[in-house]
Amino acid sequence: MSLIVMKFGGSSVGDAERMKRVAKRIVERKREGHSCVIVVSAMGDTTDDLIDLSNQINDGALPAAREMDMLLTTGEQVSVALLSMAIHNLGEQAVSFTGWQSGIYTEAVHGKARITDIQPERVLNAIEQGNVVIVAGFQGMTQEGEITTLGRGGSDTTAVALAAAIKADLCEIYTDVDGVYSTDPRIVKVARKLNEISYDEMLELANLGAAVLHPRAVEYAKNYNVTLVVRSSFTYNEGTNVKEEAVMEQGIVVRGIAYDKNVARVSILGVPEKPGQLAKVFLALADVQIDVDIIVQSGVINGSADFSFTTNLNDREKALDVLERIRGEIGFREVTSEVNLVKVSIVGAGMVSTPGVAATMFKVISDLGISISLVSTSEIKMSCVIDAAPLQDVIRALHSAYGLDTTEQAFVGGPQDRR
């Protein structure tokens, strides 16, 4: 008799048949005696279809973020209504709620708002009345009654935040893979499914582009100590437990390898050395909601410095515009940028206490004849930005070098085959 939050992503409810299968899964849980709160994303390609529609209206103009939120939140509202009907058809009570009906409050930012508060009374009342409660993921409301979205992948965050707010015993993230893998199984066939991973490791992997969980969701889970399980909505296999401390296998230091193709490098050359210059640049970028990842500064030569940062591919042009605008104020010489890059990262809680981990990464990459554009390290991860072209070779070589290859083939074929 637990209180369980179950989250289903867009591909798990991609069409009516899958929706019904998810309903069956939920009803099984319910009939095991659990109280279930479901968080669901928009069906399959709905979000992309809605974006297409807005493109037809906007002819390349950037739509107002507020109106995009109005538009996109309909996708999840469709899902929750249909899923509720599917559960009714299996003979169980269910009730669907939008983000605002679920009491999910966010900051007043459109497109990627953070949850500021959850007032779960309505959800709790509905559970008490014996309902499966189905909540639209990815969305919330400001104090002023404006509809907001948490950004892509935000349904994970909805699930975890709701689990924390209602003090759920467990938060299950159902997805189209069996769990968290040591790396992308589409690239490395012998990737291993992890039984456990720590919040911190998962956070790094998620931040580094492992799409299986949204980083904000992991952060939330860590902060509120929500027990997370990542598992498949298509099989009954054990998933991956995400928790405070995870057991490391004997002789293994790196838990997983992630990559992110959505990377652009921007370099600012000849910045006059004056206090506060860097702050001005990054405040200006933050003002327009540009996320900056790796930042590297060279030494100062003749009173001026060069520095580089990475950002989302999509944000590159916006970043260049911002820099052009503040060029006069900062007085730098030149801005360059580069695309067709990839960021490859190794993650493992044991890295900090194991010498030679970094050296191995550099050696593997240089043995393949590839030069490294940027490097960034933390206690439990190390990232290298390199040319995108040799990505597969690099990941395979790293996966072997860190002893991550499983002896038997974990599965045959890519993730598509397991849907």
Add this chain to the structure above:
Amino acid sequence: MSLIVMKFGGSSVGDAERMKRVAKRIVERKREGHSCVIVVSAMGDTTDDLIDLSNQINDGALPAAREMDMLLTTGEQVSVALLSMAIHNLGEQAVSFTGWQSGIYTEAVHGKARITDIQPERVLNAIEQGNVVIVAGFQGMTQEGEITTLGRGGSDTTAVALAAAIKADLCEIYTDVDGVYSTDPRIVKVARKLNEISYDEMLELANLGAAVLHPRAVEYAKNYNVTLVVRSSFTYNEGTNVKEEAVMEQGIVVRGIAYDKNVARVSILGVPEKPGQLAKVFLALADVQIDVDIIVQSGVINGSADFSFTTNLNDREKALDVLERIRGEIGFREVTSEVNLVKVSIVGAGMVSTPGVAATMFKVISDLGISISLVSTSEIKMSCVIDAAPLQDVIRALHSAYGLDTTEQAFVGGPQDRR
């Protein structure tokens, strides 16, 4: 400098191009110096597509009305967001609101709720700030925060009710025809566009199946004395004014002819004559939200009576179920029902003071060799329920008989050609 409510139906915003044309139309109004509140329906076939989706989930089971409302209200939310973007692209400020954001409160009935209250502060504030305000039609919220719909055609009601609540100077209903016609121009090519019509006449025509305006909207307009104009979203032609008193042309008694194919007859035979029997039957039908239209009772013979009523085709089975349930309590002998019927009605404020109007109708119908199943009259209308097959001949003959044919052809082709 007026405050105008403009309502656009689904076919007016059927695709991105039409949406942009509507935006242009709105911006023209705005630049004439008016404050504009827009009410918009779901795009073209969106509602039907959503119903299809729910059918795929429900495999013939009846979905919960609450969840249907959650599902269907997304259609208008998509429209308002896109229309807002389209107006932005033309350089004007606009903001979109759902029903609940617009302060539209309804009774706690799903599928065809009535508006109980409008709290228009948010809409008024947004106008004050210079915005075109775009409101999702057809939807509202209960006091408990449940999402409701007003039923099909409910966007007209949203527009008129909002016009009353914000004390608008004018409520323009944009549609795919030039105005209100003396009858369906798809059937009678020489149908005439009316310049004026009274609320009462319009109400009868709307109730009788003239799809151009929803009856509830007309009722609302009459009660709150909202000046209505029905006009085309595709042309700049003058529309039809709907108002308290409308001028009747010399020699014309019948304003228009309507028909309704969505009719079923149900007859209850051998009802024991006891006080309160009829009330029991119709209360039971009202309990499940079945609208009953014409009711006819025969004389009492041997202590028992027969009576018949008409209802929506879609409600027929539900009505038969209800009657079966109360059969024991009432003790009637038999229930029969009939489909493939049509109700043909003539409407005109002058009918009450002109002898022979009814006789003409009966003669026209009997001259065509058609028998009449049910008759119902009011001060300004008369309806006959007949076989559906000869509908076109009957309407053409009535249109001529009451002097409604225009001398010149009003237009060539059906309404589709004028889109």
